[in-house]
Amino acid sequence: MTIRSNNFIGDVRKRKTGAQYKKKLIEVAIPLEVINAAAVREKSIRHGHPSTLHLWWARRPLAACRAVLFAQLVDDPSSNPDKFPTEAAVEEERKRLFAIIEELVKWENSTNEEVLERARAEIRASCGGELPPVYDPFSGGGSIPLEAQRLGLPAYGSDLNPVAVMIGKAMIEIPPKFKNMEPIHPSIKDRSFYRNAEGLAEDVKHYGEWMREKAFERIGHLYPKVDLPQEHGGGKATVIAWIWARTVPSPDPAFADVHVPIASSFLLSSKKGREAWIDPVVDRASKSITYEIRTGGSKNDWAKAKEGTKQRRGAHFRCLMSGTVITPDYVKKAGKSGEMGQSLLAIVAEGKGGRKYVAPNEAHVHTAFSDRAAKVAKEGRETFLSGETPARLTGGTCHGYGLDEWGKLFTDRQLVALNTFSDLVHEARVQIEADALADGMNPDPTPLREGGKGAKAYAEAVSVYLGFIVDKCSDYWSSICSWGTF
Ligand SMILES: C[S@@+](CC[C@H](N)C(=O)[O-])C[C@H]1O[C@@H](n2cnc3c(N)ncnc32)[C@H](O)[C@@H]1O
Known part of the structure; x- marks a missing residue:
């Protein structure tokens, strides 16, 4: 993700207010209990929560990010003595701002334009009529840029780890590029209006199923009933x-x-x-x-x-x-x-x-150890999976148990399946581009990384999410995955 500059929030404050220092709400008071309760509740929400797109560590609850961004940008009423001359007036105004935060942090209001617009209006009022840019240089799972974007702020993030950058792109950068677009896959019958990323999501679902069908044709025999x-x-x-x-x-x-x-x-x-x-x-x-x-x-x-x-x-x-x-x-x-x-x-x-x-x-034991599976797995273990697993890791590591190379974390059959699905991500990208062109999409060959928006870039965009599916599978299809008894 692009990095523009550091410390945007500080810059904006100085620029808009001159020498006079204005305290922001977060420096004086925030409704912590309300924010905490919303953050705790959010933990139990799995379906449709952005964190389920891809695993990342130490993600901040979205409710907390939203509230903190708001409170960092909105002035504390004590900074405006002309408008709030008495302690009572200041308190009254804080109460009003707290009420906005209370609504803002609710999961159900994540896409409630009325609530979000109310928050944006307050930010504009404190930031010289603008929605200032926000940059998180350690953006990880992307919670802060995501919530900044939701608040209408130009959002930037960066991270040392390329996986985190990819998550950020998939969550923040790609969906707006293909906003309100119809899906391109040929079997789609319902050509009604698609809002936001619904068309993109529909294509991810379709080509994900396409991959599953192809995989079944190729390796279904390894998975007998x-x-x-x-x-x-x-x-x-x-x-x-x-x-x-x-x-x-x-x-x-x-x-x-x-x-x-x-x-x-x-x-x-x-x-x-x-x-x-x-x-x-x-x-x-x-x-x-x-x-x-x-x-x-x-x-x-x-x-x-x-x-x-x-x-x-x-x-x-x-x-x-x-x-x-x-x-x-x-x-x-x-x-x-x-x-x-x-x-x-x-x-x-x-x-x-x-x-x-x-x-x-x-019979099921034998299928798991077929000769063909063993051959494919051996190739994988000797090449791209030959790297060493970490010998030390917070929370423990499998290294000391002889599982000291990545290839040892998977059974032969799991490796065959993962190989098949990762090959299919590339094949799907080719298929999507062909289908997009046949659907009349812009034939511009500019790739996604160079700002493309045509058929090629779209095929690449969908394949980012398909690649995430394979990532998730490599977690579940490993020999250190345990069975959940729920
Ligand atoms: C705690 S996580 C951030 C979590 C994020 N706020 C969220 O809610 O998803 C910290 C991130 O900092 C990144 N990081 C560590 N050192 C870095 C560096 N020198 N430059 C950029 N990113 C770095 C890590 O890869 C990690 O993703």
Whole structure:
């Protein structure tokens, strides 16, 4: 994103007010409780929240950004003694400004033009009739430029990290370029008026589905359906997850040839009335562990399942065969020496009336490790995924467990899928440009990065969001992704 200059807010204040220093509202008082409550509420809003576009760390709540921008730009009434000569008049005016903030921070009012316009009018009144530019030099997930833009202020941001810059562009820069445009994809039937970024969003959805269909043609065979047991109505169902656990050789010499699971939970669903969990069936005589699915049960069953093979103490586990304690060091040693394995514990399928949990079967284990998948994965691991994972990281790292290269964070099948989808982002871009031209869009070949607005730039814009989908997938389609039991 373009960086114009530093310290815009300070500059504007000096320029507009001359030598006389005018205090801004934020320097005197802001309605903290109201802002905090709106910020807390916002945390629970997932659908349609800009933060769900792409993960970024330490995002500031949008409500707080909006309020802080407003309070930084609007004068405190005590700065205008001509208009507010008494303490009572100052207090009254502050109350009025607080009421504006109270409305401004509400999530429902994020697109309420009336409320936003009221805030803009106050900013103009304090900034010499202008809406001054705002620049966040460490913009990260882009909350501050986004809220500045919402308040009508020319917004700028920058960041050291290119991913953050891309998020900022996708959130702030690209949508206004293609504002109020109809979608270009050929199958669109509803040619009614599209507001703001609705047309762009419609195309992202369409070409995202296009990618899914193409991917299914190419790698669908790696994702076979599962046979549902009779109690789930029989027939075949689409699998939505395979639940694996990493395994290590039992630390008990009597069972050293048996791999035991390191499972932090066996619970599959904690949803009321739909409780389900994995029940490991241990046969010491034949030295085997198989996994059954149980449903219903009692609080005790669920609590026990929730423990997996964890010990209450620290990061210790227990051997399912012998009960021997498995220490973190033992797990790390197994990981580093290549002795760590994996076991399929359960399959989650999409059945009629909701998720169905099915016991693992050998055919599904084999499909996950097909020779073709292994070949593609090997290539990836030896090339662009050969880099080292961080050895130290706030919150912990997998490095010490032998997962010391990026390629080791994915199963063979996951790598095949990620490769397929990232190839498809490029193919989609070509397809979008062709469809846009066929739809009569401006054939200007200027790319998006050079300010283009034609078919080429549009195809690039849509593919930015498609690329974000692959980013999100690489988070969920990794071997360190855990199963949410909700
Ligand atoms: C706390 S985050 C900002 C979060 C942002 N305000 C939001 O709400 O999403 C801090 C950002 O500063 C960036 N950063 C760190 N050092 C930087 C530098 N020297 N120049 C530019 N950006 C930097 C980081 O990449 C990170 O995205």
